[in-house]
Amino acid sequence: NGYFIKFTAPVTPMAIPLKRLFNQRGQGGLINDLAKRISTAMGYGKFLEKHEDGTVGNFYNPPYAAMINSICNCQITDFVYENNLQDDVVHIGVDGVISTKDANLKHQDNVAMGQWRLTGIGEVLILSSGRVYHGTKKPHGLNYEQIVKLIEEHPRESYYTANLKRRQTLEESIQLDDLNGLGRMKDTTSSFDLNLLRISTDRNFKDFPQTGGQLLKNQYKSTPLSAEETPVNV
Numbered sequence: 001n002g003y004f005i006k007f008t009a010p011v012t013p014m015a016i017p018l019k020r021l022f023n024q025r026g027q028g029g030l031i032n033d034l035a036k037r038i039s040t041a042m043g044y045g046k047f048l049e050k051h052e053d054g055t056v057g058n059f060y061n062p063p064y065a066a067m068i069n070s071i072c073n074c075q076i077t078d079f080v081y082e083n084n085l086q087d088d089v090v091h092i093g094v095d096g097v098i099s100t101k102d103a104n105l106k107h108q109d110n111v112a113m114g115q116w117r118l119t120g121i122g123e124v125l126i127l128s129s130g131r132v133y134h135g136t137k138k139p140h141g142l143n144y145e146q147i148v149k150l151i152e153e154h155p156r157e158s159y160y161t162a163n164l165k166r167r168q169t170l171e172e173s174i175q176l177d178d179l180n181g182l183g184r185m186k187d188t189t190s191s192f193d194l195n196l197l198r199i200s201t202d203r204n205f206k207d208f209p210q211t212g213g214q215l216l217k218n219q220y221k222s223t224p225l226s227a228e229e230t231p232v233n234v
Contacts, residue, residue, distance in 0.1 A: 005063055014042055022113045044068050091126050128197055141166050141190040155213030161191035
């Protein structure tokens with residue numbers, strides 16, 4: 001069961017602060033990171049804000065949150081089909097697409113809010129929805145070159161771990177109530193297990209890599225889970 005909501009006026013309660021935050025992006029450093037995180041929390045997180053004591057935030061509004069999620073999904077779908085990428089998609093994120101086919105986008109930073117742009121071209125390694133290695137991205141502290149080197153050194157393994165140093169993030173600083181530690185270097189580890197990744201995947205894979213060496217040498221295609229195959233807890 002569901003509901004259809006028809007708004008009688010174009011209400012956009014977060015439009016002004018979101019535009020201000022968007023204009024701060026691209027400046028680099030801490031300002032860029034703060035602007036991105038605050039805009040995500042404000043534009044979506046505030047509409048789903050719940051507290052441990054059962055209370056909700058002042059802007060709690062599930063219909064607005066559902067609208068944001070649905071519109072974003074529809075725009076991604078439109079982009080894929082309008083550019084005929086359905087057979088070339090490698091990964092679909094919250095607001096982005098990785099494909100093996102060119103979508104005729106320009107590599108530029110100054111685009112209007114909500115407009116598509118090319119952020120990079122190059123090799124990519126995808127272990128899961130949250131572990132997409134390409135460019136300068138560092139999921140769980142490792143970039144593409146580091147993860148490939150780690151696997152190439154031990155191609156027969158299925159579990160990998162690496163010791164590394166990284167800076168304390170804003171999210172960690174807030175959780176630890178330690179804003180003075182923001183940016184402080186800390187020792188940590190990053191690891192992944194191919195066996196656990198296979199269990200936790202939300203896609204159907206006919207084949208799945210048993211070792212890191214197989215992961216680097218092959219491409220593994222998948223299909224979506226159907227509604228009948230998705231477990232439901234009642």
